[in-house]
Amino acid sequence: MRIGIDVGGTFTDLVVAQNNQPIKQFKTHSTPKDPSIGVLKGLTEIANSHKITLNELLAKVELIVHGTTVATNTLIEKKGANVGIITTDGFRDLLEIREGLKEDRYNLRMASVEPLVPRYLRLGVQERIKYDGSVHIPLNIKNLKKNLNKLKTEGVNSLAVCFLFSFMNSKHELQAAKEIKNIFPDAFISLSHEVLPQIKEFDRISTTAVNAYVGPELGKYLSSFQNRLNKHGDESKVLIIQSNGGSAPIKDSIKFAVRSILSGPAGGAQGAANVASEINEKNIIALDMGGTSTDISIIENGKPHIANERFEAGWKIAVPMIDVHTLGAGGGSIARVDISGVLRVGPESAGADPGPACYDLGGENPTVTDAALVLGLLNKNSFLGGRVTLNDNLAKQAIKNKIADPLGLTIIEAANGIMRVVTNSIAEGIRLASIRKGLDPRSFSMVAFGGAAGMLATKVAREVGIQKILIPYTAPVLSAFGMLTSNIQYDFSQSYPSGLEIVDLNEIRSQLQAMEKKGRNRLKENGVPDKEIIVEFKADMRYLDQIYEVTVPIPDLNFNDQELKEKWAHNFHIRFEELYSYRQSEQEIRLVTLRATILAPIPKISNIKKNIKSPGNYEFSKTSTRQVHMTEWGDVPIFQESDLSSKHNINGPAIIESEFTTVVLSQNETLTKNSEEMLSIKLRDIKSIEKKPSKLKAVDxxxxxxxxxxxxxxxxxxxxxxxxxxxxxxxxxxxxxxxxxxxxxxxxxxxxxxxxxxxxxxxxxxxxxxxxxxxxxxxxxxxxxxxxxxxxxxxxxxxxxxxxxxxxxxxxxxxxxxxxxxxxxxxxxxxxxxxxxxxxxxxxxxxxxxxxxxxxxxxxxxxxxxxxxxxxxxxxxxxxxxxxxxxxxxxxxxxxxxxxxxxxxxxxxxxxxxxxYKVRQFISEWPDGVYEGETHLDDDGFDSKMIPIHAKVTIKDDTMNIDLSKSSPQVTGFINSAFANTRSVAHAAIMYLAPYDLAKNEGSMGPLSVIAPKGLIVNANPPAPVCMSTNHCGEEIIESVFKALANAVPLAVNSGFSRRMRYAITGTDPRTGKYFIWHYFMGRGGGGASSGNDGWTCVGEVNVAGGIRAPSVEITEERFPLFVVNHELRPDSAGNGQWRGGLGAVCEIIYEGKDKGTMNTAGDGMIVPPFGLFGGSEALPHRYSLISNGTERVLKSKETEVTVLPGDRIIALSSGGGGYGDPNKRDKNSLEWDKKNGYLS
Incomplete structure (x- = not known):
């Protein structure tokens, strides 16, 4: 007997497989405080169904495969361990800088992502490995011990160690681990070269920090689970499903807890792949629609697609995982009307409590479930097998109040609208998940599962162009079933940066064989015979100057060297062309990461349940009819899934109900229950995915x-x-x-x-x-x-x-x-x-x-x-x-x-x-008047005088005019702007002030006019230079508008952002002899504060607002002759206030080019700092300097032909953001936190 367990937010699903008998399904309520209680309750239900005790049941169980959301929930709910980070001195803030990423470019006032590990628990130690694995600075043990003792006094119980280039040489991390064990004998330890041995330091430190954060909690739960089983005499083997779709023993699952983040969705994808394989469907799209979200995964040639990175709860996780595209679109997704008057569904969910309005548990927001009930798609008396009675009057009232009345629709029109929007959202998700991989979804079949998928599966398939849908009888618990089909699997990776033409294939073979040996040993420890082990080798590769890799299979290592390289290159070109429709055969191919998958297949179980009813002695008839609104109201036949037999066709419109799910058929759709007890739906006439209306209302x-x-x-x-x-x-x-x-x-x-x-x-x-x-x-x-x-x-x-x-x-x-x-x-x-x-x-x-x-x-x-x-x-x-x-x-x-x-x-x-209409509406809510604001640029690079940018903003009724006529005449230098750029930055300024979810299209420009007379810096006459204009004077136009409107709409504006800080270096790389140009995008400045929120750290200038990312230090050093000394926050750089600005950064780089190089600077903000508002102080200005032959020279913000010699140091100190509000009103706890973390001295 084998048992699969999937713990969800609302229900815990269990499936039992035994001696080729039909799969048995069980559902019990989850117990979030201790999920093992709900699991034991479910196991007890299984025992009761067999009329035996729990002890007797567990004695019969040979294997339990368990999927858990403990790691995910720990991360999302921020209930993880008290983690300390040890990293290379000068790089303690990589986790907080987050590559300068801000997810929503236009929402300047959103709260920043709280660091997973606070700064006072992130400590640097003296050590440094270079890009080639050589030791540049040995690990300072004394310095390490001192910092470890600091962390001990702070109550740290889990440590993450991430040194630069540790994937090339793990010596220092192993030394650190030895010292940690002496000082923290009981701590949870995560080493980055073990968790993620590959290039890109943010990926590695983020993944390792997440592992350290969730590991102790997952360990606590799994230990509790194992102990509860042991109390009942269990001797069964327990495996935990991993994000990659494989499974691993409890010990390994705890050590590498980050690999279980997508545990549940991985089980669903594996289950869908198993369903497809049993009926020889190789290519499918798995659609798992539950109460809160929908998970989409692609199975190609029988295997789920694998991704190597993902953001979860704001943090990057870069381990192999089934590529699941998650949408905030489920049965409980809330419908709303946005500020533009457009109907939206999700991503917010009503959850299980209070749930949809129709649950009658106090929920007032309409959901997809409410819409389905109002349209008659659901049976209000038999929802969830009769466990819940739905109240259709409450559903109607919620839809009327929140959707129908605001949009001028009937309740039925609004309910239909909700279903159409959620259908479209899922269809777009499928398109993105498949097309971005070069796949046409129309050539795939769909496996639909989860409680809500049956309602929408055919509508989604029709919109995408899919002609066949499979719904297995295990659909309500397919994730739990999928766990029983997972392999015991270990994934290993190792960075190996090299050109394919010059790669040392003997070293490649050695690296792959070492990973294979490690995987085989782990499997043997779990009792797997060597002959049952399967090994797969792949590599991440890219063209020389690209940064995103394509994963391709490695050819047979037994080929001779030349043959192996040719086949390897051919595999890469073919895969690249499949994805992006072209290849660059003349470009050098770079090898980036080697990957090995070592697995042992678990004996297969069948999802097939042989039909016990024979068509010959079974009278096929509908159970009842119900009034349902498809395209209009009408009686629709209702069938019970358990009564259906094979070889009978049901033509839509029809509804098929079962204990945990409902399947809806529309016209031109035929359902058959095949001999494997799967529902198979074929769609006809799908040429027109969306009905082409002959007449359309002006506003629909x-x-x-x-x-x-x-x-x-x-x-x-x-x-x-x-x-x-x-x-x-x-x-x-x-x-x-x-x-x-x-x-x-x-x-x-x-x-x-x-x-x-x-x-x-x-x-x-x-x-x-x-x-x-x-x-x-x-x-x-x-x-x-x-x-x-x-x-x-x-x-x-x-x-x-x-x-x-x-x-x-x-x-x-x-x-x-x-x-x-x-x-x-x-x-x-x-x-x-x-x-x-x-x-x-x-x-x-x-x-x-x-x-x-x-x-x-x-x-x-x-x-x-x-x-x-x-x-x-x-x-x-x-x-x-x-x-x-x-x-x-x-x-x-x-x-x-x-x-x-x-x-x-x-x-x-x-x-x-x-x-x-919505833009005019929010402008009309602002007080009419004329508002003026002025800011200045440092200079134009020729004249040392500051240059004014002046905005006069007139608000009248629902229109806004931005008059820049009092700005400076055009100047000699490159900070002039053409009108197209001026108009664009003026519009961006207004979009920053608008509600963040407003659509950014031509309609948002309608109420705005811009006056910029010819001959001014904001509308220069040719041939004036304008190369810097997108930053300067672009940023200053936005600043002047913010200053002008601060008194009109104080809650909508931000204080000043840091300005552009940029330099570029050119020279010859001594390693390759090639000419290079490198642009500085590290050390981004801070964002301005706003009412209610501190500014974002290292988010960059206001005209890009987090849209530009800082490049990887490790990739920079691997590709360019540069050595990065440090890249961390600049304390005291932000303006103080009731809400302080975001911090800027410090970044020092050593030039290691052949002979001399040349540098130029192009920016502003070295004289004029980011401004504060309403008593908030301004931030520190930028500062560039060059140390050559021991002498430091402060650079100007606009210089050209600056000579840099090998060994010269370039130091960039970026400004923070301006403060907002009186600093004396800052919350005492926030002030103490700033000082504790060294944001303020």
Whole structure:
């Protein structure tokens, strides 16, 4: 007998497999305070069903496989261990800096992510390993002991150790572990080279910290669980399901607790894969829809897809795990009307208590379950097998109050709308989960499971284009069943950075064999015979200048060296092309990480339950009928799943009910119960995924939500393609680019999560293309520009645009704007502080056709690349942009297959109108008046005088005018702005002040007007240089608007953010002999405080607001001749206040290039610091310095041709954010916390 256990938030599911008998299913209420109590209760129910005692049951059990949410809940609920971190001196703050990431670019006032481990428990020790594994500074044991004793006095009970490059040389971490055991004999210890032995220090320290945080709690639970079993004489083997879909013994599961974070969803994916394999379905999409969320996973060729990283509760977890795409869309998801008047569903959930309104437990918010009940899809008397009686009147009242009345709909229209929106959200989730991997979901079948999946499975499948759905009889408990199909599995990884052509294959074989031996030994310890062990080798690889890897199988190691390299390269090129539709055969291939999976298959059990009813002696008939609203009210036949026999077809509309789930069939859908007791549904006539209405109301909030979701998901997919295929660190790591979709009037209709200051300028780029080429635009054409005076922003930002045609008519433009690392000009890196006219700044591209009717204009592309310093990177990044807009073109054509042109354009008009209405609404709530604010730039690089930017903001009724007429005349240096950029940053300023969930499209620009007379710094005449304008004077325009509106809407504004702090170094790498350009994106400055929240730490300047990430220290040192001495917070850098600003950073870098290099700086804020508001103090300004031959020179914010010699040190101190409110009113506990953590001295 084997038992699978899945502990969920509401129910604990158990399945019993025994001697080829049908799987038995059990559900019991979970006990969150101690989940083992609920598990024992479930085991007792199983014993009672067998009419034996629990002791007798456990004596019969040979294996228990358990999935648990303890690790996940510990992380989410912040109830983990008191963790201390030991790391390399100078890098204690990597965990808090979080690569400068801020999830919501526009919500400046959101609270920052609380560090998993507070700063006073993160201590650096003197040691340093270099990129090649050599010891640069030996571990200082005395320093280590001193810091360990500090942590001991703070009551630390779990320690994480993460030294830079420990994956290349683990000596120091092992030495540290030895000392920890002496001082903390009972502590939980996590070593980063064991938890995650691969490159990228934030990934490693975050994953290791999570492991240390959740490990003790998981250990406590699993020990309690094992002890409770032992009290009943249990001698069975207990395995814990891992996030990778395998299982491991309790001891290993505790040591590497982070590997159990996705325990439950992994079981569901494994169960779905097992279901598919039993009926020879190799490719399926698993849809697990429960009460709170929906999990989507892809099974290809019988195996779930594996991801190597994921963010959970704000923290990055970079271990192999089944790639589960989770959506906040379940039966309990709450429906609401957002500020734009658009219907939304989720991600908030009513949970189990109070639950949906119809539960009659006090819930007042309408949910998906309420909508299904109102439409008649659910039986109110037999929900959850009769355990719960649903109150349809409460459901109707909730929908009426919260949805129908605000939108002017009937209750039924509103309920239908809720179902359509949640269906669309899940369908978009499936598209993103499959298409971003190069897979067409229409070629897959679906396995639907979980309590709520049956209600929506056919609607979702129809919208995506899936023709076949399987619902196994174990669907309500498939995650628990899947746990019994998991293998005992160990995953190992080892960083191995090398070019494939020069790799030492003997060393590769040795590394893989060492991982194999480790895995075999662990399996043998668990009684697995050697002959049953399966070994799989894979590698993470990328093209030389990319940063995101593709995982490919390693060919047979027995091939000779040349054959092995050729087959390995072939595997990589093929996989890359499958994902991104092109390959770069001329580019060097880099090996990044070796991976080994060592597993032992658990004896298979069958999900098949042979039907005991014979069609020959079973009369097939419906149980009853019920009034149900499908497209209209009508009697719909109701069948009980347990009464169905094989070889009978049920044609929709119909409803099939079982104890724990309900399956809904619509017209043109046929259900069969096959001989394996699975429900199999076939869909017909799915050409039209969305019904094409002949008439559409001007404002239809449901359709608006569906189409808006679809457009946004397309723009996000464009970003995903860009991140994974671009060549330059500034794009693939720092992510300095944006994506958008325009209609044929060049109105912005959707954008990705890019750089706020880019987006509002993109319509002007579209207008420049249409004005230039007019009727000479054809299908297959593609265009590019960067001219600031003709549709661009500044020269490094190249915009690629692809028109979308349907029936020879231009309907849309797909747009990608990306900052290239070099565009020629008088100095490297795209910024020229010495420029006095645009011709000094680099390659200037007017609106230009780069593809002509589908064919690249190779001569033109060669001409462009010949004018930049890094032509391979330039073309690689341009190709990534081309791939991004081409992907969007395909998706827009798919959307046009769902809606005819007239209907779709009408919907888009309504989306934009709804947004504009809400913008006007919130502006009308602000007091009318004229408000003025002024800020200053340090200088323009030529004249030492400060330069004013002045905003006069007039609010009248529901409109706003920003008049910049009192700003400085245009200047000599590169901080001038063209009007397109000025308009964009002014719009960004207003979007920062607006409610954060407001749609960012053309409608949000409608009530706003901008006055910027020609000849001013904010609307310079050509050929004035403008290269710095997206930062400066762009940031200062936003600052002046914030200052102007501070007295009008004090709760909406932030204090000053740090300004741009940037330098670029060029030289020759002595390791390769190659020329390089490196852009400084580390050490980001702090964000300004707001009413109620401190500013974000190291979030960067206000025009990007967390949209640009700091690159990895380890990847920087591996790829460039630079040595990073430190990268941590700068105490006292933020302005004080009732709410203080976010801290800036300290970053010191040593240049290790061959001979001399050249550096330039391009920024501001070394004289003018971030401002405070309402009594809050200003922050410290930036400071750059260069130490050469022992002499320190303070650099200016705008310098060019600065010589750097090997061994020179560049020190950057970034400013924090300004404070908000009187510092004397700061909460006493917050002030003490700041001092304890060293934020304030």
């Amino acid at each position: 909030p449901v359709t608006l939500a569906v189409v808006e979701n679809r457009l946004e998901s397309i723009a996000i997919e464009m970003m995903d393609v860009m991140i994974r295929t671009s060549m330059s660190q500034i794009l693939n790591s720092s992510r300095d680019f944006s994506t958008a979709i325009l209609d044929n009037k060049c109105r912005l209709i959707a954008q990705g999560e890019g750089i706020p200051v880019h987006v509002s300028a993109l319509p002007i780029a579209g207008e420049a293309i249409l004005n230039t080429f007019q009727n000479d635009i054809h299908p297959g054409d593609m265009f590019a520009l960067n001219d600031p005076y003709n549709g661009g922003s500044h020269l490094p930002d190249i915009t690629v645009i692809k028109p979308v045609f349907k029936d020879e008519k231009l309907l849309f433009l797909t747009v990608n704007r990306a900052h290239h690392s070099d565009v020629g000009g008088a100095t490297h890196g795209g910024y020229n502080p010495s420029a006095s006219e645009i011709y000094h700044e680099g390659l200037r591209i007017p609106p230009l056709r780069i593809h002509d009717k589908g064919k690249p204009r190779e001569d033109l592309l060669q001409m462009l690349s010949a004018n930049v310093r890094l032509p391979e990177n330039f073309l690689g990044d341009l190709n990534a942009q081309i791939g991004s807009v081409s992907t969007a073109e395909r998706r827009m054509l798919e959307l046009l297959n769902n809606y005819d042109e007239t209907t779709l354009l009408m919907i888009i008009d309504s989306i934009l109108s709804a947004t504009e």
